Amino acid sequence: MQAIKLQYNKQGLIPAIIQQHDTGEVLMMAWMNKEALEQTLNTKTTWFWSRSRNELWHKGATSGNVQQVNKILYDCDSDCLLVQVDSKGPACHTGAKSCFFRELKQENLIDDEALLVDAVPIDQGVQNGTKSQISKESLKGVKTQIEANVNEIKTEEEGNG
Numbered sequence: 001m002q003a004i005k006l007q008y009n010k011q012g013l014i015p016a017i018i019q020q021h022d023t024g025e026v027l028m029m030a031w032m033n034k035e036a037l038e039q040t041l042n043t044k045t046t047w048f049w050s051r052s053r054n055e056l057w058h059k060g061a062t063s064g065n066v067q068q069v070n071k072i073l074y075d076c077d078s079d080c081l082l083v084q085v086d087s088k089g090p091a092c093h094t095g096a097k098s099c100f101f102r103e104l105k106q107e108n109l110i111d112d113e114a115l116l117v118d119a120v121p122i123d124q125g126v127q128n129g130t131k132s133q134i135s136k137e138s139l140k141g142v143k144t145q146i147e148a149n150v151n152e153i154k155t156e157e158e159g160n161g
Contacts, residue, residue: 007079008034013049014081018091021070021084027091028099030059032081044069046083065089 008014013031020027030048032040036056039047046059046067060066067085074081092099 004074005078006037006074006081007077009079011051013051014079016046016048016081016083018046018067018083018085018087020087022086025098026100027067027085027087027097037081040069040072040083046085059091060089063089065091067091 006014012033014033014037015029016032017029018027019025030046031051032047033049033056036047036049039056039058043058046069048057048059049055050057058066065087067083067087069083069085071084072081073084090097092101
């Protein structure tokens with residue numbers, strides 16, 4: 001058996017894309033650290049690292065919507081996981097089956113005062129699209145995070161090049 005060295009980011013995290021194993025539907029994306037991955041492998045249920053709460057969390061521990069792991073794949077660069085699961089209930093905290101139920105369109109992107117997003121429901125579990133407005137301060141936070149992510153990617157590419 002070949003040893004695998006996964007590539008975690010500077011925060012010790014690796015992105016995990018969660019997919020319904022029998023339909024191929026992408027349910028959610030979350031972050032795993034080494035402990036979350038070990039717990040996932042040991043329990044055959046999904047565990048993640050919450051960046052906002054700075055703690056390990058077991059998917060479904062509160063909601064009851066536990067995801068049973070079928071298989072874990074890793075990509076060609078060993079820096080992203082695809083976790084194929086059997087998810088009986090909703091994966092999204094909104095109650096939707098998938099976290100990916102809103103469509104981003106060019107005309108929704110950015111204006112000076114706010115970011116307007118038309119939520120176009122794709123999932124049957126979501127009845128009506130909603131418009132939400134994000135403040136200028138929130139946009140600055142998003143811009144800062146995007147810039148940090150871009151800088152991290154550039155740094156990693158320079159290190160690999």
